[in-house]
Amino acid sequence: MAQRIFTLTIYLFRSLLYSLPGLLYILATLVLWRVLFDPTQGTPELSYYTLVIGLFGAGVTFLVTLSVAGRAYRAANYPLLARLPSRVEHLTAVLGASLLFAVLLQLLLALLALFRGPSLATVQALEIPPLWLAVDILAAVLALHASDLVTTGWSRVFLYSLLALFLFGRSLEGGPTSWAAQRAMAAAGWFLGHNLLGFSDLFMGIGRWLSSAGNSVVDQLFGLPFWPFEAMTDAIRSGAFTSAQALAPAILLLYAAVLFILAADLFASKDLFLTE
């Protein structure tokens, strides 16, 4: 199994490397280095270095994974897929090739940014890669769900709608419960203005109930998925991790593992109509 996954990983990696998109990714990395870490300007702070390259890693991993997944979904791969006892080996190779390519780009940017960049102590240099890698892996798995390779029916719409819902809930001022309470109160006022007292009372009741619920479980639920990102960002800014914050990369890997299992299940059971 390891030999097959390794063979496919190298094949997909080379297929992207020797293509126009592969060249464009490398050029884009160089351009971003020039823009984000202009060597003619002052030395960037370590937190800036870590966060910006981490963000770049997540973005580039997402895009690279989409590119690799597109290549893995070509009809030329039918004979290769026929050789595999499990389709999950193919998916694992896609993930492996994407991460390899993206991490190399991230490493390129990280090394270039060290030119007139922040000086890194060995401990700091060892702290950073696990953070970047956890985010990269999650970005890669999310990209798999966005690709034709994995998506089945409306699966990507459901997943990204859920993600959008969480993002929307989190972005609301005062949390989703407070937002819903305000909307209920506004609706109650509108019904009152139209002499629909029954509805007005109903919405007033809902608004009061939601207001009294305060920082409810719902609010916490909406914030929970994003806690690892906040924890990591806070820790990088402050320059040290608390014991709780140190768990954040592991939580991200847990998300990635769950999403990868879901992706493997979708890919293993879907009809393959590889593109010609």
Place this chain on the structure above:
Amino acid sequence: MITLSNVTKRYYTLVAVDDINLTIPRGEVLGVLGPNGAGKTTLFRLIAGFLNPDRGEITPQNGVWPTLGYKPEQLLFPARMRVRPYLEMVANLANIPRAQVRERVSESLARVRLEGAAQKNIGDCSKGMRQRLALAQALLGRPSLLLLDEPTNGLDPEGQDDICRVIEELRADGQTVVLSSHQLHEVTRVCTELVILKQGRVHFRSSMEAALTLRPHVVIRSDSDLSDVSAILTSLHPQITVYDNQVSLEDEAIQLRRHVLSVLVGAGHDVVGVEQKRATLEEIYAEAVQWHNVSSR
């Protein structure tokens, strides 16, 4: 080796494979015939596991899925790869030990007579070379089941002969092969079992040997037009037909050949030939796809 039980596959409203029951016997070369759109490629993709049946099931007979070598109909290969590295990659996927990869790839290239193109870029290969390459990759690792979707499509007669020779060798080695083709003479030459599909359904299923002994008939040829005795001859048996200077006797009517001969001689016709014939694959195919009745074993 593999059994398909009541397998149906739909693409939205189109039924591509319709309630197929089929067993792929071990060590046989099964030819799948049918007009375009009959469901051959869908059947291959179902067997290869790329598609899931909407109804029915595909099961291995001894509980273990066979290893597969698949040659798709379309000759698509990874871009910017050379022939040998491509085959080495397939060899690695076929679990061939690393130490044997080069040797096995060379064997495979030699088998399809592609040694000269080993270092050629696949993109620069002719259609014939790509067809051979597709077969070479399918053969690597000696998979227990070979699925060859139109293996000779686009090849010149020499190339077709080469591919048939390879399949004959595989048959002699006891390899299980499922192949589709529109070249009926090839199917007659290499296949031991035959399935004819039409509109997703199996319209004919037989061993090749049995298929080629179907519908025996005798043709009696005279040197002159037989319209004067046509009515007499056709009244003898419904399976006697008269056309120009020929009389054809099918199945049970063959037993009346002596009587037919005596009628012809009595009427003053000279008999110039009597031939015993069997149905050709072309005839069987034509009747099957036109949904005529063809008896099978």
